[in-house]
Amino acid sequence: MDYVAALRGRRLMIATAIVLAVALLVSAVIRMAMPHSLASDLSFDNMAHEKGAIVTHTILPNGAKKTVTVLPKKHTRIVAIDRGYLGGTVTITRPARKGERPTKPTHGFSFAISSTTKTKDGIHSSSIRLGGRTDLGFFSVFAIFVGLIVATMRALSFASENDGHLEMTFARPVSRELVALRIVATDMLTIVATEALTIVAGIAGLAMYVFPSLAISPYTAAVLLAAVLIPMAWYGMLLCATASMKRGYGIVVGLAWPIALGLPGVASIQSSLPFLRGIQVLSATLMHIDPLWYLHAVTINSDESMKDLASVWSRSTDTALLSVAILAVVYIGAAMLQWRRVEA
Amino acid sequence: MPVIFTVDPRSGIPIYLQIIEQVKRSVALGLLAPGEQLPTVKQLALDLTVNPNTVARAYRDLEHDAVIETASGRGSFVRANGSADSASIAAGRDVARSEIDGAVRAAKSLGLERAAVTELFETSLDRWLPEES
Amino acid sequence: MNALSIAGLRKTYGSVAAVDGIDLEIPKGCVFGLLGPNGAGKSTTFKCVLGLIRASAGRVLFAGAPLEPGAFERIAYVPERSVLYDWMSVREHIAYMQSNFSGFDPARARELLAQLGVGDERKKVRALSKGMRTATAVALAFARRIDLLLLDEPTSGLDPVNQRTVLNLIINEAAQGTTVVFSSHQIGQVERAAERIAVMQRGRIILEGVVDDLKAGRKIVEGILPSDDFSINGLASDARIARLERNGRILRAYVTEQPDAIAERMSALGAQGLRVVDLSLEDIFLDAVAPKAATASIVEGV
Numbered sequence: 215m216d217y218v219a220a221l222r223g224r225r226l227m228i229a230t231a232i233v234l235a236v237a238l239l240v241s242a243v244i245r246m247a248m249p250h251s252l253a254s255d256l257s258f259d260n261m262a263h264e265k266g267a268i269v270t271h272t273i274l275p276n277g278a279k280k281t282v283t284v285l286p287k288k289h290t291r292i293v294a295i296d297r298g299y300l301g302g303t304v305t306i307t308r309p310a311r312k313g314e315r316p317t318k319p320t321h322g323f324s325f326a327i328s329s330t331t332k333t334k335d336g337i338h339s340s341s342i343r344l345g346g347r348t349d350l351g352f353f354s355v356f357a358i359f360v361g362l363i364v365a366t367m368r369a370l371s372f373a374s375e376n377d378g379h380l381e382m383t384f385a386r387p388v389s390r391e392l393v394a395l396r397i398v399a400t401d402m403l404t405i406v407a408t409e410a411l412t413i414v415a416g417i418a419g420l421a422m423y424v425f426p427s428l429a430i431s432p433y434t435a436a437v438l439l440a441a442v443l444i445p446m447a448w449y450g451m452l453l454c455a456t457a458s459m460k461r462g463y464g465i466v467v468g469l470a471w472p473i474a475l476g477l478p479g480v481a482s483i484q485s486s487l488p489f490l491r492g493i494q495v496l497s498a499t500l501m502h503i504d505p506l507w508y509l510h511a512v513t514i515n516s517d518e519s520m521k522d523l524a525s526v527w528s529r530s531t532d533t534a535l536l537s538v539a540i541l542a543v544v545y546i547g548a549a550m551l552q553w554r555r556v557e558a
Numbered sequence: 559m560p561v562i563f564t565v566d567p568r569s570g571i572p573i574y575l576q577i578i579e580q581v582k583r584s585v586a587l588g589l590l591a592p593g594e595q596l597p598t599v600k601q602l603a604l605d606l607t608v609n610p611n612t613v614a615r616a617y618r619d620l621e622h623d624a625v626i627e628t629a630s631g632r633g634s635f636v637r638a639n640g641s642a643d644s645a646s647i648a649a650g651r652d653v654a655r656s657e658i659d660g661a662v663r664a665a666k667s668l669g670l671e672r673a674a675v676t677e678l679f680e681t682s683l684d685r686w687l688p689e690e691s
Numbered sequence: 692m693n694a695l696s697i698a699g700l701r702k703t704y705g706s707v708a709a710v711d712g713i714d715l716e717i718p719k720g721c722v723f724g725l726l727g728p729n730g731a732g733k734s735t736t737f738k739c740v741l742g743l744i745r746a747s748a749g750r751v752l753f754a755g756a757p758l759e760p761g762a763f764e765r766i767a768y769v770p771e772r773s774v775l776y777d778w779m780s781v782r783e784h785i786a787y788m789q790s791n792f793s794g795f796d797p798a799r800a801r802e803l804l805a806q807l808g809v810g811d812e813r814k815k816v817r818a819l820s821k822g823m824r825t826a827t828a829v830a831l832a833f834a835r836r837i838d839l840l841l842l843d844e845p846t847s848g849l850d851p852v853n854q855r856t857v858l859n860l861i862i863n864e865a866a867q868g869t870t871v872v873f874s875s876h877q878i879g880q881v882e883r884a885a886e887r888i889a890v891m892q893r894g895r896i897i898l899e900g901v902v903d904d905l906k907a908g909r910k911i912v913e914g915i916l917p918s919d920d921f922s923i924n925g926l927a928s929d930a931r932i933a934r935l936e937r938n939g940r941i942l943r944a945y946v947t948e949q950p951d952a953i954a955e956r957m958s959a960l961g962a963q964g965l966r967v968v969d970l971s972l973e974d975i976f977l978d979a980v981a982p983k984a985a986t987a988s989i990v991e992g993v
Contacts, residue, residue: 387764558743570969572903600866667965
């Protein structure tokens with residue numbers, strides 16, 4: 215562990231913890247202002263007030279509240295089972311419209327964990343499950359973005375040492391390589407620790423709304439691995455870009471995000487102009503060494519069901535993660551090689 | 559330690575020579591008694607804010623001139639052998655010698671002949687060390 | 692085997708040689724003063740010696756061996772400008788030193804910091820004045836058990852009391868056998884603490900020697916000649932005379948050794964009123980780097 219990097223890392227973690235705590239606090243305040251029943255958050259609730267709606271309330275043996283809303287004119291039937299904190303389900307059945315394809319039902323503010331729709335025998339039914347099991351990987355996706363921000367800030371480790379501290383950094387009874395390795399290890403620890411904090415905060419946030427039952431799937435493994443590798447590769451890339459710089463390194467980091475995010479867009483330019491075509495080809499190539507591009511392998515739409523999640527874990531994710539791992543190692547290695555040669 | 563030495567680093571005279579002269583002067587005047595211990599090299603270096611090796615060199619030369627003696631591990635002491643006055647006399651002689659030598663040189667460079675210088679010496683002697691009748 | 696042995700050290704930036712062939716042998720336990728005008732290459736020399744800058748040529752040995760990272764356990768270096776971390780407190784720097792050097796004594800560091808007037812150790816370095824930053828760096832360095840101490844302007848920005856304190860710290864280290872190499876513009880300090888010195892100018896060493904010997908040898912021998920056109924044969928060719936100046940009847944010889952012998956010679960050649968003028972280290976230094984523009988005519992072939 216490198217003392218200075220650890221000190222900087224600790225400050226970052228405290229800052230992150232404070233931000234997360236504030237977010238949780240806001241979330242708690244909003245939650246307390248909300249009515250208790252989840253099902254009532256749903257926009258279907260409006261339907262209950264439509265003309266001609268027949269609403270029936272029952273209490274099930276397990277204590278759940280069952281609300282059946284029938285709209286005779288629309289031949290629509292809405293069954294909502296509200297188990298309060300433990301979640302619930304809402305099922306909407308209605309005749310399928312001509313040429314209708316199954317679409318996701320809209321819902322309100324509440325925490326939809328999974329939803330399915332199908333059309334069969336002319337009946338369109340959609341079901342939303344609230345408070346079902348949440349894949350741990352879901353939180354990790356958010357954590358990756360926090361990890362990327364932390365990685366960006368830590369990536370100036372070498373450059374900030376170059377900026378007037380090398381006489382102290384290198385005049386130690388440790389080889390330069392080992393100093394570099396310690397710094398990188400400490401920074402990676404900071405990144406992973408802040409991500410872990412974020413995941414914990416995410417689960418805590420969920421727990422305010424529904425009982426947090428977590429699931430682990432191959433998807434989880436993929437995202438957790440990506441949560442370590444993608445920020446690591448991003449850190450490595452910026453570290454490598456700034457390893458020999460003594461000044462102006464902030465600009466490099468500042469430009470990195472827009473460029474990295476913009477590359478896929480530029481790479482999809484369709485043009486016959488040779489100049490633009492050249493830029494397009496260049497961007498398409500550079501995309502593959504842009505760690506941010508690999509986020510596509512693990513970020514998913516939160517609406518997808520558990521079944522869909524499992525299918526995410528496929529060959530393409532394997533290669534994506536391997537590529538990111540290679541990028542990480544190459545970038546960090548190149549950064550360390552550069553830093554060995556820096557002069558005080 | 560009652561005797562306090564001072565040195566002038568800016569003087570063209572090497573510091574170690576200044577120390578030597580001051581020790582000899584102190585011994586000659588009895589400020590340093592025979593057998594009395596001198597400050598350690600380290601202590602004197604710190605007191606005078608000068609390099610310890612400079613002090614060490616001065617002590618070495620003083621030992622060579624038989625003004626002090628160094629017992630390893632115990633320190634440096636003013637020599638106390640036989641006649642109690644021998645060390646102080648030797649020291650006094652050394653200091654006086656360099657003063658007188660310098661005076662004769664100065665007189666010569668001002669163009670005085672031997673006879674004139676001798677006459678000046680006689681006058682000074684009569685003044686300061688009159689012969690007891 | 693000397694504590695530090697430098698041979699043929701050279702560092703060029705493009706076509707400019709910041710260090711242009713330095714040879715130095717510094718024995719163990721010596722206090723070595725490095726003098727020179729700004730830009731002479733003193734700082735660059737320090738950094739090349741420590742491998743913080745890659746030398747263009749030359750060989751440096753520490754107690755007979757080339758520098759390897761482990762050696763830094765017993766070497767302390769205080770550079771010219773502050774390399775402390777602005778955003779860290781003094782206390783955090785103490786922890787930093789502790790985690791990096793096994794020979795570091797935090798209690799001694801605190802003692803020295805107090806002595807030098809660095810008060811609250813919770814203060815961040817950016818809140819310290821330049822002098823206090825120097826004092827902090829010095830205190831941290833002296834709180835370690837070391838064999839070699841390299842100080843680049845250790846008293847810059849310090850008030851006179853602190854300057855004297857640092858000087859005493861150097862002398863104390865020297866008394867324990869530590870080898871100290873320090874550069875300074877305060878020639879008075881170098882005069883006191885240093886046993887040997889080297890004067891650098893434009894990347895080269897223009898003067899080197901034991902301070903006492905330099906002072907004993909380098910003097911001005913002045914004599915009065917009988918008349919304005921009195922000729923002094925062959926004096927100028929004396930190898931012990933660096934420079935000979937004549938202003939009418941006044942003859943001045945800047946000698947490098949044996950001033951008394953030169954005085955004898957001048958006297959024998961007819962000069963009178965011989966005077967041997969002592970030179971302080973500052974005089975010797977200034978004469979080496981910026982010889983006085985001759986108000987007299989430089990004597991040739993006299």
